[in-house]
Amino acid sequence: MDRTDSLIEQFRALPAESDEKREPIAAMGDMLADRPDHPAAVPFLASVTADSEEYELARVEATMVLRLRPPTEADYRLRAGQALLTVLRGPDENLVRQYAAMALGPYADDPEVHEVLAAAVMDDFDRLVRDNALAALDEAGPSDKRIELLHRLSADAALGHEAVRILSSWGLEPAA
Secondary structure (H helix, E strand, C coil), X not given: CCHHHHHHHHHHHCCCCCHHHHHHHHHHHHHHCCCCCCCCHHHHHHHHHHCCCCCHHHHHHHHHHHHXXXXXXXXXXXXXXXXXXXXXXXXXXXXXXXXXXXXXXXXCCCHHHHHHHHHHHHHCCCHHHHHHHHHHHHHHCCCHHHHHHHHHXXXXXXXXXXXXXXXXXXXXXXXX
């Protein structure tokens, strides 16, 4: 049994609402620093993230790992991005949705991810989801679609100032 299998077993052996469930997930994040496409860790983290029945803080920890240690291999990257999209689209707890929105930055070049982030930043009911979606777009960096979206957002009463700041940080002027 390798270290990842041991961590997965440890996670599954813990009580459903145990704060200790965050520890094996964080340890997997450390392992992904050296091996970002670990064949057991990435699917496990994606499944924890997307599982609305799983302990909320374990899911938050998994979203942070997927953000800070995004897979490099296309299939794993897609799987991780899809798990985060499932959360953002779903009726999950707002805290998990907020972290999922923030975690999508490294996946924003996927057209589906961009569309979901765009919808979230423009009109999600949770202001912190909107803020985190905007932070994810900023983290992703400039692209034609993101620049267009930020130009539209620059007229928004709540986030317009931040959209203008991001455009300026990218060396761009807001739309007139």
